Amino acid sequence: MTTTATPPRTSFAWRGLFLRLHFYAGVLVGPFVLVAALTGVLYALTPQLESWVYSDQLRVPVSSQQLPLSKQIDAALATSPQGTLVAVRPAPEPGDTTRVLFAEKGLGESERRAVFVDPSTGRVTGDLVVYGSSGALPLRMTLSQLHRNLMLGEPGRLYSELAASWLWVVALGGLVLWITRPRNSKRIRTHGLIGMWVLVGALFLSATGLTWSAYAGENVSTLRQAFGWTTPSLKMPGGSGGDHSEHGEHTSSGNGHSDIDTVLWAARTSGIDAKPVEIGLPATPGGAWKVAEIGRSWPTQVDAVAIQDGAVVSSVRFADYPFAAKLTRWGIDAHMGVLFGWPNQLVLLLLGGGLVALVALGYRMWWRRRPTRGFGRPTPRGQWRKAPPAALAGLGVGALVVGWFVPLLGISLVVFFAIDLLLARRAKTT
Structure with a gap:
């Protein structure tokens, strides 16, 4: 049985x-x-869709010549944008455009106006509202909010x-x-x-x-x-150059951006070597500039430095993040689909x-x-x-x-x- x-x-x-x-x-x-x-x-x-939908704003003919960043900003300011100049994202690759970013009344939280400039000729190719640290364009911003x-x-x-x-x-x-x-x-x-x-x-x-x-x-x-697992923040002298919530001293006339090429050179020599970076203008006259890597793909490059009078006065390196903060960064980027590309x-x-x-x-x-x-x-x-x-x-x-x-x-x-x-x-x- x-x-x-x-x-x-x-x-x-x-x-x-x-x-x-x-x-x-x-x-x-x-x-x-x-x-x-x-x-x-x-x-x-959205990365591929953005590249296709906004190709006129994002892509220009490849050229060996490139204007100084200050001249590219002048070209953006010549379009008389209705806002305050707060940051610049230089063209990361040949054939890409430079983004000149403005804070503008009436925009939502974390939104900025981006004027796209051909780095070789100074020609403005368009302007769009961008969102967040990723610089999402309207299509991706809509799908993100959805x-x-x-x-x-x-x-x-x-x-x-x-x-x-x-x-x-x-x-x-x-x-x-x-x-x-x-x-x-x-x-x-x-x-x-x-x-x-x-x-x-x-x-x-x-x-x-x-x-x-x-x-x-x-x-x-x-x-x-x-538990001390938070992401370290960059210390800005006098609290300047942080979130750019106050920009009363900057106007759309462009005063105060003539030193941006020197600032970028100082950041590059200090170890900011990622191709995509954002340069934040000082919030007060004589304040510190913030230069931050914005590359989210592997290996992660999110180092940031504060530069004042041509010298680095503060820095934050991804290598020094607590392990939990690194996991958070990697987890967010993988969730968004940008950590390992396609x-x-x-x-x-x-x-x-x-x-x-x-x-x-x-x-x-x-x-x-x-x-x-x-x-x-x-x-x-x-x-x-x-x-x-x-x-x-x-x-x-x-x-x-x-x-x-x-x-x-x-x-x-x-x-x-x-x-x-x-x-x-x-x-x-x-």
């Missing part, structure tokens, strides 16, 4: 609990993950934070279900197989996405400060496509096995009662801690349990 080994009762209990959580979390959070994945895929394509907040401002950020908050929970729940699936089952669902392929990437996107979020991101920042973009495209497929297949499974077709509930209520009390208590404490650190996860989990209890009570009374 042969007998079939029966898994311990505890494993069945835990599997039922995770199955129920995974199923309902996927159903409720699936739309948010789907939108985040689709908009993320679009954003990953991915971040659905173009709804701060309230819209709740959608992306909710997706990032639950993505790792759903992913790890899927891993538990895959590991504990019946070994005698010959059927391997495509949903589970794809889930295993995208597991690491999903966890990465969730973790890096939370660092940008409104509520969990604030807790991450507090934690980094407590291979990074390809991975994000595959990962985004995998998440879209997972959501679609998950809803397909739910639709085919919905209760109205006679299958009953996928997993009955009360699975938590089968789990050992001590383990259940530990799980509850862990959920409280995680829910406090990731508030949208905690709030939505409480709402989920409340609705489930109300539905259970209603079912008993009918």
Whole structure:
């Protein structure tokens, strides 16, 4: 006589609990993950799209001649821009244009007006609003805001934070279900197989996405400060040249930029050797200039120096960053698809496509096995009662801690349990 080994009762209990959580979390959070994945895929394509859409502003004939930066700025100022000159990004490669950046009233946070100048002739090729330290052009800026907040401002950020908050929970729940699936089952669902392929990437996107979020991101920042993991900032003498929030002493007439070629030479001799750099003008007369590397590809080049009277007075080197700060920098750049160039973009495209497929297949499974077709509930209520009390208590404490650190996860989990209890009570009374 042969007998079939029966898994311990505890494993069945835990599997039922995770199955129920995974199923309902996927159903409720699936739309948010789907939108985040689709908009993320679009954003990953923006470097090539920008190069094509804005080729007239970005590209010029290659020439061996190049005007001094001060003359290029004069050419930009000759167009009478309605703003304050705050920074310059010299052409990083032959055939690229120089960006002369202006702070302008009416622009949004982190937005600046960029005038594009041919470095060899001084011809202005156009002007566009650019965004952030990456210098994103309008197309990428639009797709970035769509991915971040659905173009709804701060309230819209709740959608992306909710997706990032639950993505790792759903992913790890899927891993538990895959590991504990019946070994005698010959059927391997495509949903589970794809889930295993995208597991690491999903966890990465969730973790890096939370660092940008409104509520969990604030807790991450507090934690980094407590352990000294923050990114070092460049010390500017007298507080000048920092974020350029005040530029009352600079006008669009261009006074004060004649020394920019000397400043760039001093920065280059001090070790600022990345091709893409941004030169920030002093915020006050006689203040310090800020020259920062803005290369985000591997190897990372984000060194920065403050220059005053032709000498380096302060510097920050990426090599001196705390390891956690380096991980943060690499994680953000990989999330954006710029760390390893097109291979990074390809991975994000595959990962985004995998998440879209997972959501679609998950809803397909739910639709085919919905209760109205006679299958009953996928997993009955009360699975938590089968789990050992001590383990259940530990799980509850862990959920409280995680829910406090990731508030949208905690709030939505409480709402989920409340609705489930109300539905259970209603079912008993009918």
